[in-house]
Amino acid sequence: MPALRFRQAIVAALTDEMSADPTVITFGEDIAAAEGVFKATEGLLATFGPERVRDTPISEMAFTGAAVGAAMMGMKPVVEIMFIEFLGVALDQLVTEAAKMRYLSQGQYSVPMVVRASSGSGLGFGCQHSQTLENWVAATPGLKVVTPSDPQSAYSLLRASIADPDPVVFLEPRILYAERGEVDFNLKMKLGQARVLTTGSDLTIVALGNMVNVSKAAIAQSGVSADLIDLGTIVPWDRETVLNSVRKSKRLIVVEEAPLSGGWGSEIIATVTRELFSSLVSAPFRITTPDIPVPFNGSLEAKFAPNAADVCRQILESMKNNSVPDAWWVSEGVAK
Amino acid sequence: MNNSVERRSALKDNEVAWFERMLEIREFEKQTNLLFASGSIRGTTHLCVGQEALAVGIASVLNKDDVVAATYRGHGLALALGLSSHSALAEIMGKATGCAGGLGGSMHLCDSSVGILPTSAIIGGGMPIAAGAALAFQIQKKSNVAVAVFGDGATNIGAFHETLNLAAIWKLPVIFICDNNVYGEYSRFNITTPIEDLHTRADSYDMPNLKIDGMDIYTVRTALEAAVERARTGGGPTLIEAKTYRFSGHSRADTAPYRPEGELAEWEKRDPLKVTQEHLIAKGLLSSEKIAKMISETEEFIQATIKKVLNDPEPTVKDMFKNILAESKN
Ligand SMILES: Cc1ncc(C[n+]2csc(CCOP(=O)(O)OP(=O)(O)O)c2C)c(N)n1
Ligand SMILES: [Mg+2]
Numbered sequence: 035m036p037a038l039r040f041r042q043a044i045v046a047a048l049t050d051e052m053s054a055d056p057t058v059i060t061f062g063e064d065i066a067a068a069e070g071v072f073k074a075t076e077g078l079l080a081t082f083g084p085e086r087v088r089d090t091p092i093s094e095m096a097f098t099g100a101a102v103g104a105a106m107m108g109m110k111p112v113v114e115i116m117f118i119e120f121l122g123v124a125l126d127q128l129v130t131e132a133a134k135m136r137y138l139s140q141g142q143y144s145v146p147m148v149v150r151a152s153s154g155s156g157l158g159f160g161c162q163h164s165q166t167l168e169n170w171v172a173a174t175p176g177l178k179v180v181t182p183s184d185p186q187s188a189y190s191l192l193r194a195s196i197a198d199p200d201p202v203v204f205l206e207p208r209i210l211y212a213e214r215g216e217v218d219f220n221l222k223m224k225l226g227q228a229r230v231l232t233t234g235s236d237l238t239i240v241a242l243g244n245m246v247n248v249s250k251a252a253i254a255q256s257g258v259s260a261d262l263i264d265l266g267t268i269v270p271w272d273r274e275t276v277l278n279s280v281r282k283s284k285r286l287i288v289v290e291e292a293p294l295s296g297g298w299g300s301e302i303i304a305t306v307t308r309e310l311f312s313s314l315v316s317a318p319f320r321i322t323t324p325d326i327p328v329p330f331n332g333s334l335e336a337k338f339a340p341n342a343a344d345v346c347r348q349i350l351e352s353m354k355n356n357s358v359p360d361a362w363w364v365s366e367g368v369a370k
Numbered sequence: 371m372n373n374s375v376e377r378r379s380a381l382k383d384n385e386v387a388w389f390e391r392m393l394e395i396r397e398f399e400k401q402t403n404l405l406f407a408s409g410s411i412r413g414t415t416h417l418c419v420g421q422e423a424l425a426v427g428i429a430s431v432l433n434k435d436d437v438v439a440a441t442y443r444g445h446g447l448a449l450a451l452g453l454s455s456h457s458a459l460a461e462i463m464g465k466a467t468g469c470a471g472g473l474g475g476s477m478h479l480c481d482s483s484v485g486i487l488p489t490s491a492i493i494g495g496g497m498p499i500a501a502g503a504a505l506a507f508q509i510q511k512k513s514n515v516a517v518a519v520f521g522d523g524a525t526n527i528g529a530f531h532e533t534l535n536l537a538a539i540w541k542l543p544v545i546f547i548c549d550n551n552v553y554g555e556y557s558r559f560n561i562t563t564p565i566e567d568l569h570t571r572a573d574s575y576d577m578p579n580l581k582i583d584g585m586d587i588y589t590v591r592t593a594l595e596a597a598v599e600r601a602r603t604g605g606g607p608t609l610i611e612a613k614t615y616r617f618s619g620h621s622r623a624d625t626a627p628y629r630p631e632g633e634l635a636e637w638e639k640r641d642p643l644k645v646t647q648e649h650l651i652a653k654g655l656l657s658s659e660k661i662a663k664m665i666s667e668t669e670e671f672i673q674a675t676i677k678k679v680l681n682d683p684e685p686t687v688k689d690m691f692k693n694i695l696a697e698s699k700n
Pocket of ligand 2: 523551554
């Protein structure tokens with residue numbers, strides 16, 4: 035199996051889907067001639083030519099909307115929104131148009147498109163280029179929302195997203211683009227199916243994107259025996275895998291790179307609490323970022339998103355007392 | 371008077387000071403680039419080398435109570451408008467002494483004492499805000515103006531068209547300055563735009579518009595003075611397209627391989643520093659010896675600034691929890 039960088043796994047998925055299906059096209063800012071700001075579209079223009087691989091003006095609303103229209107007419111567009119923040123100027127086309135087409139036409143039209151966007155903190159890009167923002171789209175029925183955590187899931191989940199008949203928002207953790215991992219090109223993954231990466235008996239940890247890697251390190255540091263579930267798809271999320279795991283472990287922690295308020299993890303905890311309340315040995319809880327914009331300063335940014343040391347602390351504290359530990363900003367007395 | 375305000379008034383009718391400020395910006399950007407390359411600056415930087423005449427031209431015409439909404443390519447404009455090199459560099463290096471306490475970074479400079487609204491890293495982000503500032507001035511019956519500075523690429527975003535139209539029908543005291551430095555990221559502007567002269571886009575909003583040589587501070591000032599006068603006297607908005615050139619890559623490590631050979635060299639002949647210098651020598655205001663001295667003093671000044679910033683404190687963990695919302699009064 036080849037070891038690919040995360041960004042190369044994206045290229046491979048796009049290449050394979052475009053080869054397999056002539057209706058797949060891709061466009062975005064500087065993705066063709068310059069092969070993408072993150073080099074996640076390297077070689078596509080050379081391989082597939084300028085009709086299927088296009089540079090766009092800085093016009094996210096127009097090209098995202100154009101993807102919606104093209105998708106309704108039988109194409110499968112994949113658009114790149116360089117930073118998820120830029121979806122702000124195109125949100126109508128995705129949330130209020132694309133997400134409603136199947137419903138409004140009662141199945142006469144469908145929108146098989148993918149919005150790829152980089153997401154997340156850790157690179158020193160400041161508060162307008164470091165957010166995750168999946169909560170913008172996760173609360174919109176009619177969209178699917180996917181986040182890979184390594185090159186394998188980037189490859190397999192992007193292929194599944196492109197093949198999917200509905201609009202999919204595919205969020206790529208920016209911090210992972212250069213990371214390497216083995217990729218099996220024959221491994222298929224389904225949207226809505228989580229991966230259990232490690233199995234154990236003490237507790238269940240559910241994570242997404244780069245938080246999967248952070249959680250993996252935290253589990254190793256803490257020495258606990260845990261099920262680590264890489265959710266992969268936020269909408270629709272894999273209830274069965276999560277519930278089965280918690281049924282066994284009776285403890286749940288969700289690790290999320292998103293502000294405390296309004297994150298997808300709350301949805302998971304609400305469901306687990308409702309379904310398994312009487313069998314839980316401690317209250318399920320979330321480890322998130324504080325409710326603040328992403329700070330630029332390096333040491334503060336490192337502290338902002340959940341890190342292995344803090345996740346480890348919270349795992350151990352909760353195991354010891356069967357209680358919910360304080361967030362670091364509360365235990366360190368810097369904020370409420 | 372704080373340091374920024376003084377630095378701003380120093381530009382009033384002082385041609386030598388304009389040149390001095392342009393030298394400071396040039397050296398600041400040069401050193402910022404080196405600090406970035408050596409790993410002392412994290413994240414990203416967008417340099418404005420080649421675009422100094424526009425920055426200082428704008429700052430020398432506007433009053434300190436006017437406001438400017440600029441972009442991530444904003445170091446030069448911020449320094450021109452009055453922000454100190456120390457405060458700007460400290461911000462870029464994430465220090466507590468930076469203009470945003472080290473929490474914003476290179477793309478987000480700000481100084482309310484001289485009208486620098488927090489610069490936006492979203493294309494088009496500042497334009498509606500400039501129009502809104504102008505609306506406030508209009509309602510408050512002030513003669514202040516608002517200025518939005520943005521790139522060639524930004525004229526393809528919806529906010530540009532919506533804001534021009536709104537500003538036109540409300541006759542807002544706002545000036546739109548398109549800094550056409552030929553590239554938007556890695557794309558030449560005429561690949562993403564079907565016209566050569568972007569200022570003509572204002573025709574469809576019945577808004578006065580013109581193109582100018584953005585490499586010559588005197589040309590910049592003349593055009594801006596007319597637009598500002600119109601705005602201050604109720605004549606509404608203007609779109610000025612300044613033809614400039616981005617001497618550096620777009621950001622970070624971009625070496626601009628997409629540039630046709632010889633293009634940079636051609637534009638460097640009209641380096642805004644060279645152009646200004648020629649004016650000043652012709653007017654007898656500067657000699658080559660004096661210029662050489664100014665250059666070495668600027669280099670020393672920026673080196674001293676770097677030394678200071680390196681010793682400045684970092685923001686604390688508590689700092690990042692401040693200023694999310696107003697402190698509650700009860
Ligand atoms: C809405 C939005 N889309 C895309 C970007 C990414 N981006 C940052 S700078 C840039 C190029 C802008 O070009 P131009 O307007 O000419 O300004 P310049 O960088 O040349 O000063 C792009 C596409 C962004 N910041 N915001
Ligand atoms: Mg430009």
